[in-house]
Amino acid sequence: MSADGLEVAGLGFAYDGALAVRDVSLTVKPGEIVALLGANGAGKSTTVRMIAGVLRPQKGAISFAGEALAGAPSHHVVRRGITLVPEGRLVFPQMTVMENLQLGAHIKQRAAIAGLVDYAFKLFPRLAERRGQLAGSMSGGEQQMLAIARGLMAEPRLVILDEPSLGLMPIVTQEVFRLIEAVNKTGISVLLVEQNLHQALRIAHRGYVIEKGAVVLAGSGQELLADSYVQRAFLGR
Incomplete structure (x- = not known):
């Protein structure tokens, strides 16, 4: 091992x-x-x-x-x-895509967050298009993408x-x-x-x-x- x-x-x-x-x-x-x-x-x-x-x-x-x-x-x-993306997505519906991502990086230094957001948007281009949209207004598939991207913001x-x-x-x-x-x-x-x-x-x-x-x-x-x-x-x- x-x-x-x-x-x-x-x-x-x-x-x-x-x-x-x-x-x-x-x-x-x-x-x-x-x-x-x-x-x-x-x-x-x-x-x-x-x-x-x-x-x-x-x-x-x-x-x-x-x-x-x-x-x-x-x-x-x-x-x-190690990060967990839980069952049911559990995004923050009254927060934007960008705000959800920033919360996922809460353990990171502020200076690193912009680069992590750019990384997430490269992996998930659809989220970049919806960065200012409320998470609760997105489709189930888009919310799942956001949940995964948010989990990656801690650089697991x-x-x-x-x-x-x-x-x-x-x-x-x-x-x-x-x-x-x-x-x-x-x-x-x-x-x-x-x-x-x-x-x-x-x-x-x-x-x-x-x-x-x-x-x-x-x-x-x-x-x-x-x-x-x-x-x-x-x-x-």
Whole structure:
């Protein structure tokens, strides 16, 4: 395992005694897209919230770039190079595109923010066209682009995307996945939580399948796409 990567071992978490995650281990190497897959309620979002510092693991270990992070608060995790783009986009609807982006750079020096905004606009030209528009007035796909761009404003080495295609039309979903590939090509690692297995595994280097709070399968994107269990359980084949 590279010292620059993410390593998660034996995570567990319960909500008021109801077990949500019981045994999740995974790795994300530098420059990889890794998909975290499973049905609703499988434990995917709980897992990434623990990695991002939103939830404190009740068991297990998390390390990134050689530093132990299990139980660290979210602001510390962001400063160490991990950002979470949460499910549901959660942009600030009464703020403009520009203001949303600037909030994403809150840990950065003021002098660096203009350059980060320019970087975001190069990756997401549509946002540049709408820089003064209120986020709440944009389409779902545009809001998802903004949420991803805002997550990149902290200059992460690893970005976690929780259900980025949720609620989007198929043609918009394809565009979002193209943007995820573009982000990855800049050298940023991606941990991708998705129910759209076919799209996720098409772009992922590797993937993990979670069922009832535990990893039940792991392999390359192509291996998982060809796996008979994945095809029966998730692709209806």
